[in-house]
């Protein structure tokens with residue numbers, strides 16, 4: 001992990017994307033830094049220090065997932081999000097929770113491959129280009145023809161052309177056998193025993209074929225054993241699991257369903273306390289995974305969770321519901337904010353859109369109003385409101401090329417006010 005990721009630096013980096021919620025940002029920042037600190041301890045003490053897992057309490061759409069996801073990205077750490085309620089569904093068997101660890105390893109594998117692909121990029125691209133030219137011009141084509149096609153490819157002339165290429169078939173079965181884990185059949189590996197991996201012909205556009213070929217050529221050049229080993233270690237030491245809706249498996253009453261909910265808590269416990277899960281890359285220890293559990297806790301309270309589980313989530317942070325002013329800040333002060341995204345997207349069609357300050361304020365006001373009148377879904381409301389606001393322009397942007405549009409309070413009013421003020425309608429539309 002990067003030495004410069006001090007708690008202050010982490011909070012500052014999160015501030016660029018998430019408005020407010022300082023307590024939660026500080027808690028995750030310290031948790032991440034503690035991992036860095038632990039790596040610097042002597043071996044005997046290092047094993048004793050377990051992560052101080054976090055319980056985030058706050059209404060929906062206020063930034064719980066976003067903070068955790070951004071933290072993982074910052075740390076380049078494997079991250080998975082799981083809904084705790086998923087395990088209360090019909091057909092659930094206790095060991096399904098182990099799938100969380102397996103998913104984390106898969107994510108670590110993806111990250112590890114991504115890191116290593118850049119090292120073999122040049123060689124992979126060279127080989128991919130040869131295969132692409134074989135497909136476009138035939139294996140026996142002259143150097144001049146190949147060079148000409150290479151140039152056309154680079155100039156984007158072939159972007160809409162479709163070609164057939166041979167790719168390795170997916171290396172494993174497309175479905176998991178519940179609980180099978182390590183015994184999962186790896187078709188790619190099996191086929192190697194029968195003279196190489198299975199190939200499959202696929203028809204793709206040239207740019208898509210290029211991406212697939214580069215990926216395949218890069219993977220061929222990676223030491224798969226080394227990738228697995230490193231990814232497993234990465235998941236064990238740096239993995240972050242976000243357990244959403246933990247409040248929904250707390251037992252606040254004795255009515256139906258509570259047994260299974262308590263059962264899920266019991267099943268989750270070993271994972272959080274530290275156990276070894278069999279994965280197809282080898283056994284994985286879960287002791288040092290950081291768990292961030294989250295829930296609104298409108299009905300159940302944290303004290304309704306099993307005491308053992310409460311003990312494993314010692315850091316409690318409360319996140320606040322977002323106000324109209326927060327919405328203004330989210331729209332104006334975050335990196336790659338929604339208005340910026342729409343501006344750039346519509347800009348590709350030659351239409352310039354600009355948001356005025358009062359336009360932004362009007363969007364924030366309507367989002368807050370609809371949240372109050374219909375259902376409070378937090379900052380997610382901004383997405384639905386913005387989408388509706390720009391629906392018309394998004395649809396016919398190509399006819400407006402060269403024009404510009406100023407989105408001020410008056411424009412927002414005309415587009416949205418009638419929907420926003422009509423509760424029944426906004427229930428469906430916004």
Ligand SMILES: Nc1ncnc2c1ncn2[C@@H]1O[C@H](COP(=O)(O)OP(=O)(O)OP(=O)(O)O)[C@@H](O)[C@H]1O
Pocket residue numbers: 017018019020021059060061062063064065066067244245294295322330334378379380
């Ligand atoms: N404080 C905030 N600042 C900026 N954007 C926010 C904030 N809170 C939420 N958002 C945006 O709203 C969306 C939903 O937020 P998020 O996924 O973090 O919700 P959540 O609190 O985890 O809710 P849930 O428990 O329902 O999953 C995301 O796109 C996120 O970027």
